[in-house]
Amino acid sequence: MKAPPPDHHCPGCGTPRAFSQRYPWHFCDTCLARSSDGEGRLLGFGNVSLSGGLRWFYRDDPETDDEGSRSVLCLIDGRDIVVSEARFGGVVAEPVNSATLSALAADRAVADLRGGPAMLRARESLRKSGAAGTPGQSNRPSGS
Secondary structure (H helix, E strand, C coil), rough: CCCCCCCCCCCCCEEEECCCCCCCCCHHHHCCCCCCCCCCCCEEEEECCCCCCCCCCCCCCCEECCCCCCCEEECCCCEEEEEEEEECEEEEEEEEEEEHHHHHHHHCCCEEECCHHHHHHHHCCCCECCCCCCCCCCCCCCCC
């Protein structure tokens, strides 16, 4: 008989989570809701449409968004994280280690919102979307 998959916990708060082989250290929705830029502005995330795509926005202005970034570097409680589109929809937030941080920060398709000139460049991609309402955040990665 196969052993059950290993237990998982949110790396932000320790809340038990369903294990995901693809995203073994994903943050829970509660921690994702605390994600912010380098100035402390809270961020929101969702899919562009039913067929996918990542959308990020400031929660104090949800109708102004960016739909062209592959991933977003931001912060949860001062910790570097990356938010990306999950394989089968939704978004997934994961901690970033030093080995991958420099590659992500150098990728022009990654919105770096951790502060400084990179954050100002990322903000230039924000556009009025005309979206009705604020889409809910989804941090339910595939395989969970």
